[in-house]
Amino acid sequence: MALSSRHLLGIKYITAEDIRLILETADNFKEVINRPIKKVPSLRDITIANLFFENSTRTRISFELAEKRLSADIVNFSASSSSVKKGETLLDTVNNILAMKVDMIVMRHPLPGAPVFLSKHIPAKIINAGDGTHEHPTQALLDCFSLKEKLGDLKGARIAIVGDITHSRVALSNIFALNKLGAEVMVCGPPTLIPRHIESLGVKVEHNLRKTLEWCDAANMLRIQLERQDIKYFPSLREYSMLYQLNLPLLESLGKELVIMHPGPINRGVEITSEVADSDQAVILKQVENGVAVRMAVLFLLAGVK
Numbered sequence: 121m122a123l124s125s126r127h128l129l130g131i132k133y134i135t136a137e138d139i140r141l142i143l144e145t146a147d148n149f150k151e152v153i154n155r156p157i158k159k160v161p162s163l164r165d166i167t168i169a170n171l172f173f174e175n176s177t178r179t180r181i182s183f184e185l186a187e188k189r190l191s192a193d194i195v196n197f198s199a200s201s202s203s204v205k206k207g208e209t210l211l212d213t214v215n216n217i218l219a220m221k222v223d224m225i226v227m228r229h230p231l232p233g234a235p236v237f238l239s240k241h242i243p244a245k246i247i248n249a250g251d252g253t254h255e256h257p258t259q260a261l262l263d264c265f266s267l268k269e270k271l272g273d274l275k276g277a278r279i280a281i282v283g284d285i286t287h288s289r290v291a292l293s294n295i296f297a298l299n300k301l302g303a304e305v306m307v308c309g310p311p312t313l314i315p316r317h318i319e320s321l322g323v324k325v326e327h328n329l330r331k332t333l334e335w336c337d338a339a340n341m342l343r344i345q346l347e348r349q350d351i352k353y354f355p356s357l358r359e360y361s362m363l364y365q366l367n368l369p370l371l372e373s374l375g376k377e378l379v380i381m382h383p384g385p386i387n388r389g390v391e392i393t394s395e396v397a398d399s400d401q402a403v404i405l406k407q408v409e410n411g412v413a414v415r416m417a418v419l420f421l422l423a424g425v426k
C-alpha cells in the first residue's frame with residue numbers, strides 16, 4: 121500500500137484511505153518506540169531538513185525524534201538565526217538547502233499556503249508542519265490516532281472542537297480528517313471566533329459549552345491564538361474563561377466519561393484548568409507521545425512514494 125500523494129500539504133489533499141494507512145502504520149511504529157532499542161533503519165539513506173520559520177516545541181522535537189528513530193540524516197533550520205534575516209526569499213533559502221542533497225522538507229511557516237507554493241517549485245517531498253491559520257496535518261493525524269485509542273472506530277463518534285476556531289489550523293485539519301473517517305464534528309466558541317459558513321464543511325455549530333460537552337464523546341480544547349488576532353474578538357480573557365473554560369465543576373456535572381484533548385501549548389486557567397488538564401480523562405501527553413509514531417509513519421510512507 122502507498123499514499124496517493126508525494127507530499128503531505130494538508131488533510132484536504134489526502135484520502136480517507138491515506139489517513140487509515142498512516143494510522144495503521146503508526147500503530148506499528150508505536151510498538152517500535154516503546155522497545156528498549158527505539159530505532160529502525162528504514163530511512164538510512166534519506167536526508168531531511170526541518171525548516172521552522174515560526175516557533176514550535178512539540179512539532180519540531182517530535183519530527184526530529186521521528187526522523188532519528190527512522191535513522192534519517194537531519195538538518196535543522198530556524199529562521200531567526202538564518203540568512204532569511206538578510207532578505208533571502210523562501211524559494212532561494214529552500215533551493216540552497218536542496219543543493220546540499222536534501223530529500224525531504226518538513227516546514228512550519230506563518231503564511232497559509234507556503235508549503236503548497238513550495239511544492240510547485242521544488243522537486244523534494246514536503247511535509248507541512250503548520251502553515252499559519254491554514255492546516256496542521258500531522259496534528260490532526262495524531263489527534264485521530266489518540267481518539268481511536270480511546271474510542272475505537274471513529275465512524276459516528278462525536279467530537280467537539282472548542283475555542284478559537286477562526287485562527288486555528290488544528291481545527292481545520294481535524295475537521296477534514298474526522299469527516300473523512302466518518303466522525304461527527306461540532307465546533308463551539310464565541311460567534312466572533314467561528315468562521316461564517318463553517319457548516320459548509322460538514323460540522324455543527326454550538327455557542328454553549330455545556331450543550332457541546334453533553335453532546336460529544338471527546339472535546340478538543342483549543343487555546344486563544346492571541347498572536348494571530350489583529351483586532352479584539354471578545355471583551356477579555358476573564359469573560360472568555362467564564363463562558364468557555366473546561367473546569368472540574370463543569371466536567372463533574374456532566375456525569376459521564378469524556379476524552380479531553382488539547383494540541384498544546386496550553387494556557388492553563390484560560391481554556392482549561394490545571395485540574396482538568398492533569399486529570400485522568402485528559403490524553404494531552406498521550407497525544408504528544410503518539411505524535412512521534414504518527415510522524416514516523418508519515419515520513420516512512422512518503423519516502424516510499426515515487
Ligand code: CP
Nearest residue numbers: 176177178179383384
Ligand atoms: N501542537 C503544536 O503544534 O505545538 P507546537 O506549536 O509547540 O509545535
